[in-house]
Amino acid sequence: MTVLGVLGDLLDDHVVWLREPLREASDTEVTMYRVRGGSAANVAALAGQRHPTRFIGCVGPDLEGDRLVAELASRGVDVRVQRAGRTGSVVVLVDPSGERTMLPYRGAAALLGPVDPEWTEGLAHLHVPAYAFAEEPAATAAADALRRTAVRGGTVSVDASSTGMLRAYGERRFLRLLGTLAPHFLFANRAEAAALAHGSGGPGPAGDDLCALARRLRRTTVIVKDGARPTTVLAPDQPPLRVAVAPVDGIRDLTGAGDAFAAGFLTAYLEGAGLREACGTGHSEAARVLRTPGASA
Template sequence: MLGDLVEDVVVWVDGPLRHGTDSPARVFRRRGGSAANVAGFAAGRCPARFLGCVGDDPVGDAVVAELAGHGVDVRVQRRGRTGSVVVLIDPDGERTMLPDRGAATLLERVPDAWLAGLTHLHVPAYSFDGDPVGRTAVDALARVRRAGGTTSVDASSTGMLERYGRERFLALLAGLAPTFVFANRSESEFLGLLAGGLPGPERAGLPATTVVTKAGAEPTTVDAPGKALRTVPVPPVSEVRDLTGAGDAFAAGFLAGFLETGDLSGAAALGHRTAARVLASPGASFAGG
């Protein structure tokens, strides 16, 4: 996984925010970053490596050590200041994020040794937003593909996609031709991957890409080239307090399942089970862990 490794400051707000005065809340500090989250969640099922950049500072030391503690092979460059994200969680579990990515945007071309042995490289779209990390991500994906590996891109957020530009992002995806694109329904609709309510990667210029569209508690759709559209139900979840990291956990479970078995429906089901484990705990963490 290539991308951000930051500190998340997760704020569980008890009721509506009150402008200009106090609002009761609980505050948690967690290791964050979409790519780092995927690596951490995947490491329990398959070997996982993280590639990124953090500051040469105590926060950088802490998030590297935390991620490595999950069994991830962590490779980082050191420059600038480690990034942080304030994540406001409303009582329904929905997130409002205030990112300051810091050193995460400063990742420069990764050494060949960092890519050696990789069979799959996953990159969240956040990593294309800014340079030099954007150029580094494109270069690394191309190198893994040339070496015979598979790749995936997560659409990350509609806010990021709007800043980047829809047509520009679609052109980027067409050039990268990733094996998988992960998106939620809002992101898929923005990118035109949904037409008439059904995924349509060919219409978006992605004829060789499997598009996986999540829709909260509604079934996930898996649209693979040359195959019938698959819909995979989402099992009921007893408690939803914090959606942070749920999409990353789904991607981790899906990729681990696919790389192990090649079964798309089974991979999506494993993604759902992995995502369900994060919904009751603060930030991108499993309940009790």
Template sequence: MLCTIGDLVEDVVVWLNTELNFGSDTESVIRRTRGGSAANVSMFAALTGTPSRFIGQVGHDRLGSHLCEVLRDSGVDVHVIADGRTGSIVVLVQPNGQRSFLTDRGVASHLKHFDTTLMNNVSILHIPTYSLTDEPLASTCVQYVNVARATGTLISIDASSASVLKQYGTDRYRALIQSLSPEVFMCNEDEAAVLGLGPQKPMTGALLTVIKQGPLPVIAVQHDGTTTEVAVTPVANIVDTTGAGDAFAAGFLPHYVKTKEIKHAIAQGHAVASRVLQSPGATLNTSQQ
């Protein structure tokens, strides 16, 4: 089972038909979907055949209840504390595909409830960096990481956001990752640049660093610097990149934990990510099974 800890929020995805007209009107297409990096990974995993669990906090409101229901309907084992106000994220998608995020996490970072039994039957613990920067959620995540390490569960961390890394402080962040010692550390090219990662330059403390570069080859760097580059199959008819990195994790991790075959796991990660790229928001293209 794959378990994630973190945000379950509403994504309000706005596709701008033209460049944003500040102070005036801009014609757009607007869609509301379930979002949150941790929730995305758990849902994509469940929808592609991997049992998954989500741990988090939502508001004691209709939105929080609805988002939990959507996750459960996708096959996710949902464990949340419901208190306060559920968060929302506005995703502005420019005509050229560039995305900007306006974030209101609500109570997502307020989780302090810890239940060691939720790690039963878990083989993968995946934590986005969004879950490691604000208290009390960050300390709660560390508790789950400690249980995972003691039980031999694969620990995976995603860098989440270049701006979040800069705000947190890169030296402080490197020390955090070294202390958590994940088996897998994932990032995109922007996050890798902030952290100084690349071929022969893995994340300190991680056994495997996976750098996603959009349409360019994925770079996998082992802790000793051994580097593997894996070309990805071009994706036609890209609709939106929201959630693609989370989908990659949902495809990569279950195969990696079983086989340790880096190239095959990357191919599986890309296969799931491609389905999200062809669907609006953090959703899967259901025409591909």
């Protein structure tokens, strides 16, 4: 079993680079790009250039779905999709500092039904962004695929995805879900970790509060990204590990940086890297997407 599996969204991203502050109820000068998106698809596309990778998801029986499947397959990814509904899309507003605000319509991605058991056979690892749990039937399909992979001896991971998603789902409810899934890895940025730390009874992501979150998820290695500041790795029964991030110049778009980190980390992990080395590979992959629209490198 060597294949990395990624389950979740494959979407049509409309990335809007603001050239000036947003003018409400008027016009704003922008530069616009159309790229393949979806957190899971971003991970798969970037991982597929480094390691055998399979994507599992759902797109519409439409031209957009055809185009996105072909684009993802061109990255060396084994694409397995159901076809239903209408292919989803996201408008991503990116300010001059690179910070992004997303307006998602997940469409067909939320319609993913029970996953064919053959699609999860041979997976060494299955990664699922939390977006997959936002709606049914995809939420049940994602949880079932994770459990099936673990039963077969594979490892699994979950990405916390966004504070908006966690708030809508419920932080405490998400922690309960993680408790039942027992992923080997949980990826989160500082804000997402803060939300979950608060949900676990801690007031925020600093120091002991992150450790409290890790104790709540006692079978899971929690990986907390913090932009240009060091990444913190909290592995069960181990002291916190902090991995420095190399400086990156010319940052224009933070979209997909977390997905790129996950792609780098997981491919390095599957090839035998330790936690520090895997984080370093994750940082290198994230740096590749910071100057280009969306999660393109």
